[in-house]
Amino acid sequence: MVTSAPLWSVLVVLALLAGFAALAVAADALLAARAARRPVSATVLAAPLAEVPRLLAAQRRVTPAADRLLWQVGLVTVPVAGVLAAVVIPFGGQTASRMSAGVVWFNAMEVLTWAGVWMAGWGPNAVLALVGGYRFVAQGLAYELPLMFALISAAAGAQSLDVADIVGAQGHLWFAAWMPAAFVLYLGSVCAFSFTGPFGYPAGLDLAGGVAAEVSGPDRLMLQAGRWLLLTTGAGMAVPLFLGGGSGPGLPAWAWSAVKTAVVLAALVWGRRRVPVIRADRYAELAWVVLIPLAVVQALAVGLIVLVKGGPL
Amino acid sequence: MTVAVFCVLAPLAAASGVMVFRFGSMARATIALLVSFLATGGLLIVLGLDYLGIVVILMMIMEMVIMAVFMVAYMMNPAGLMPMSMVHNRRVSLAVSSAVFVLLAAGIFAVRWPRRVGAAPRDPTFALGEALMGPQMLTMVTLGFALLATMVAAVVLAASRGRYDRFGDDLKDRLPADPARGGVGR
Numbered sequence: 001m002v003t004s005a006p007l008w009s010v011l012v013v014l015a016l017l018a019g020f021a022a023l024a025v026a027a028d029a030l031l032a033a034r035a036a037r038r039p040v041s042a043t044v045l046a047a048p049l050a051e052v053p054r055l056l057a058a059q060r061r062v063t064p065a066a067d068r069l070l071w072q073v074g075l076v077t078v079p080v081a082g083v084l085a086a087v088v089i090p091f092g093g094q095t096a097s098r099m100s101a102g103v104v105w106f107n108a109m110e111v112l113t114w115a116g117v118w119m120a121g122w123g124p125n126a127v128l129a130l131v132g133g134y135r136f137v138a139q140g141l142a143y144e145l146p147l148m149f150a151l152i153s154a155a156a157g158a159q160s161l162d163v164a165d166i167v168g169a170q171g172h173l174w175f176a177a178w179m180p181a182a183f184v185l186y187l188g189s190v191c192a193f194s195f196t197g198p199f200g201y202p203a204g205l206d207l208a209g210g211v212a213a214e215v216s217g218p219d220r221l222m223l224q225a226g227r228w229l230l231l232t233t234g235a236g237m238a239v240p241l242f243l244g245g246g247s248g249p250g251l252p253a254w255a256w257s258a259v260k261t262a263v264v265l266a267a268l269v270w271g272r273r274r275v276p277v278i279r280a281d282r283y284a285e286l287a288w289v290v291l292i293p294l295a296v297v298q299a300l301a302v303g304l305i306v307l308v309k310g311g312p313l
Numbered sequence: 314m315t316v317a318v319f320c321v322l323a324p325l326a327a328a329s330g331v332m333v334f335r336f337g338s339m340a341r342a343t344i345a346l347l348v349s350f351l352a353t354g355g356l357l358i359v360l361g362l363d364y365l366g367i368v369v370i371l372m373m374i375m376e377m378v379i380m381a382v383f384m385v386a387y388m389m390n391p392a393g394l395m396p397m398s399m400v401h402n403r404r405v406s407l408a409v410s411s412a413v414f415v416l417l418a419a420g421i422f423a424v425r426w427p428r429r430v431g432a433a434p435r436d437p438t439f440a441l442g443e444a445l446m447g448p449q450m451l452t453m454v455t456l457g458f459a460l461l462a463t464m465v466a467a468v469v470l471a472a473s474r475g476r477y478d479r480f481g482d483d484l485k486d487r488l489p490a491d492p493a494r495g496g497v498g499r
């Protein structure tokens with residue numbers, strides 16, 4: 001049974017997220033080194049983390065007539081959204097905050113990145129950052145609905161918006177097994193809301209970094225860390241939604257949660273390098289013509305199964 | 314705890330609502346309105362209506378960001394450097410808003426509040442779903458179709474290129490002639 005922990009457990013959530021995100025960053029450095037046929041060593045793996053003190057000490061870039069307030073609020077919003085979304089994720093038998101509408105909370109906090117990235121793009125009063133911010137909104141209009149239907153499928157399967165109930169409904173069969181379309185759409189959307197890999201368009205190299213083009217120093221650390229935290233949160237949420245949460249033979253529940261999160265995160269970190277960046281207008285068409293109908297059919301199938309069987313498969 | 318949260322959120326909602334009309338930048342005005350809605354969503358959660366509060370937060374973030382895009386495009390110098398004001402027709406709007414405020418505030422004290430009948434449902438989200446999908450089903454279905462029809466009509470009216478532009482006068486072109494390449498089936 002999943003129980004709610006006291007308020008200080010938000011710090012545990014933060015530590016766990018940061019730990020998994022650091023592992024993901026190291027794994028990404030490993031893949032980058034292998035792709036470039038450079039020798040892999042401990043220094044290579046730790047190089048991105050060694051950037052942290054440098055960024056903390058680096059000077060802030062100043063742009064003329066910047067909207068400092070919106071810029072700063074936007075940059076802070078990105079990592080904060082990742083952490084807030086994670087408070088409803090059960091880890092083993094514990095969750096920082098058990099909510100009756102936990103799935104909707106996760107969705108709402110992930111949508112905070114819309115406002116965050118748009119503000120971060122608007123703030124510096126610079127064209128490349130501005131285009132980057134607008135690109136994220138365009139991308140958001142494409143990825144958000146398939147993601148919502150994927151979440152609705154999982155919630156409908158368990159007949160509850162409570163994440164703990166969704167874990168409980170997967171006693172016999174993981175949701176990933178009987179709602180595969182929702183699972184795949186969810187994983188794709190995780191890359192989209194952390195604007196990475198194929199969805200790295202808002203921070204694309206063609207824009208000299210887009211929303212990240214004008215940020216430096218601690219601000220840059222916040223934005224980049226926020227992207228990794230969002231990716232980690234998305235991977236963590238996939239476990240209770242589709243992979244049975246902490247259930248599994250032999251090991252304790254928290255260990256299974258950790259193993260499953262690590263596997264999903266590894267798959268995302270590997271997968272994001274295998275797919276080219278997709279333009280937002282192309283993805284919007286794909287999303288609205290193919291993915292949303294697919295997601296609706298998936299949700300309908302789940303609804304019919306639950307209706308006929310009177311419960312999850 | 315509840316009182317403390319209320320004492321933070323209620324003034325925040327009102328103050329950021331006021332700031333919408335004080336800021337000289339459309340971006341800031343929109344975000345101020347968003348903060349006001351977020352605080353209102355928080356107040357709903359304080360009332361015990363978790364689902365409604367979170368949905369207000371979710372929808373308002375998306376709506377305000379999209380509104381920011383359109384308001385900036387239509388109403389201000391895109392560079393964002395020229396100050397603007399959300400206040401129009403200052404005297405009349407002041408009179409109207411004061412009158413509405415006095416009316417609503419007077420209503421609070423004038424109306425005899427009914428006593429509570431029955432108890433709150435154990436799960437307000439479930440009760441809401443039952444109400445919407447049960448007695449109010451016809452309303453919701455009608456509303457849904459009306460909204461969808463409005464959206465489709467608005468897109469049709471706004472689209473500068475129709476199917477004859479894309480597939481030729483007799484609609485027989487296999488590939489649409491679109492200005493941007495790429496997409497589904499092309």
